[in-house]
Amino acid sequence: MTIKRLTLALAATLSLTATGAGLAQPAAAPAPAPKVTAQTPPPKLIVMVAVDQFSADIFAEYRGSFTGGLARLASGVVFPSGYQAHGATETCPGHSTILTGSHPARTGIIANNYFDLSTARDDKRLYCAEDESVAGTSSGSGKYAASVKHLLVPTLGDLMKARDPKAQVVSVAGKDRAAIMMGGHRADELMWLVPTGLTSYRGAALSPVAAQAGAAIAAALGQPRPPLTLPTDCAAKDIAIPIDKGGTVGTGRLGRDAGNFRGFMASPEADGAVLATAAALRQVRKMGEGSTTDLLIVGLSATDYVGHTYGTEGSEMCLQMAGLDRELGDFFARLDKAGIDYAVALTADHGGHDLPERNRQNGWPAAERVDPALDADKLGQAVAEKLGLPQPLLYSDGPFGDMYLSKALTPAQRKAASAELLARWRAHPQVEAVVTAEELAAHPVSKRSPDVWTLMDKLRASYNPQRSGDFVVVLKPRVTPIPESGLGYVATHGSVWDYDRRVPMLFWRKGLAGFEQPNAVMTVDILPTLASLIGLPVDATAIDGRCLDLLSGPESSCR
């Protein structure tokens, strides 16, 4: 599924023709426009794009080869050192910062999964974007009711709608948590990709065009996709890397069998489907054509699937970057065709890190995988057995991050368990640090630039007293927290280290003079920046970010 194919599938509904909807247009930037100044009226449409796992490193690596949508954005206002400043660099927290102006400490989205030991659920686990009060659901089973209820703050779309109910807010993404955390509490339409095409928030019916897009996506998914042709630029990356459980990564071509949803998601097809759906919804809703500014939110998840499945430096990521660039170019060409004045912001929810097996071959011999002995379940079991304590003793979502001690312990047992766990973690050569909830509660949120944040500063920005664990375990840099690589899951993110924190932040609008600012900024700066662009007041004391002036020269876009 490319944006062109899906657009063709929707053409009858949208009264398009193959020659009349930008289908055959190249992704070149539009003709020069009057220069944007402080007096220029607000854009009629804001397009917020989040590319999952699009690290600053990947952006830098591919920047010179972009010719489509990413080339256009890279000609705008470029902050190559954006930061998802917090410590737990996962998808849900990352998306929660982008349109709220707030660190996860304030958004409440501290991790993809966290624990509430007071729930009736056996495993005590909560998914960040679910409503656990819906009967018959559990996050572990995958049968959960998607919900925004855990997001504690308003999004840009919520604020826009509070100012003017006519403002339209539409959020489309590959993943539910991306669509939900950026879309917020009041989106008009909110949807994400599933094996049957598209699904909507809490079972709400899809609009007719979204339903048709979903059917077209399902039909495309039902067809096999032949392997993609490797561009010449990618040839040097085409090297097979053996992985632990057999097989190799690094030389893939992103082909798939009919109906293979995982293969669909780990390819530019998924991003094309999301972009085509977003473009169709914009058109049918006439977003950007009304009296007030509308907001179109796009979550592109394929880069993350490719990163986890194949790592970040092989032929697969090279193909994904080429596809993402092309699909974004086609998407912008469709918006250009509509003649609306739109502004685009693009960033990522977190960065990423290549698999240790390839890092070791590429000049980083010390890259390694986590010791299976750090498995939190096993560690909790060993400590409980040694001290004669009730089990389960420890709740966690992996070998690092937030760790929760059982509520069944007496104060004396709790003290003994803490001492034993801390001693074991701190003695392990792969552990950088373990900090306690008490230490984090006493640490202020940093007001400094995120490139000089201490470990405590990073962890504090992820700390929420109602939701965080009793301890946070931090692994040393370049320790991949997957003990054994298997086909489908070889590399990941989530650490406090800059390869996972640094993301590009790009802003583009027709007529906006481009400039580059390499100093560190944060994704929490995006909300005040976009709000200012549309004259929307934001309470500066209620957020963590600041407005970035997008006008080079003495004028400012911050008001």
Ligand SMILES: [Zn+2]
């Ligand atoms: Zn992610």
